[in-house]
Amino acid sequence: FDSTPEKDFAAILERDRAVLKWIRPPDGNVPIYYKGHHNYTPDFIVETAANKYIVEIKARGELVPNLNAEVRDKALAAIRWCATASDIKGSKPWEYKLIPDNAVDPARDMMFIFGHGLRVS
Secondary structure, three states, X not given: OOXXXXXXXXXXXXXXXXXXXXXXXXXXXOOEEEOOOEEEOOOEEEEEOOOEEEEEEEOHHHOOOXXXXXXXXXXXXXXXXXXXXXXXXXXXXXXXXXXXXXXXXXXXXXXXXXXXXXXXX
């Protein structure tokens, strides 16, 4: 893992009964491109009974008071990717979750943490 919050989030996913499966995708295995050609590999892909999620955990300093430009570009690309993937017939809806590192609390479940994510537009 690239950070302690990422490791803690993986532990949360392991014990959360709502999670059917999750992965940390290898670099380059998710076809999300930002700025036309740069490949973006998210931290996690998570599946529940109702949805699939692309999850990115970032240091709070990269998110507030101003969203880091590269983080924003990647987030917008992932949001577009989720919209396209959700339109595939028979697919579960996909959502992008951008989570500040300080929202990852080992005592909480995934949905609680998702509630503390940031909206990107």
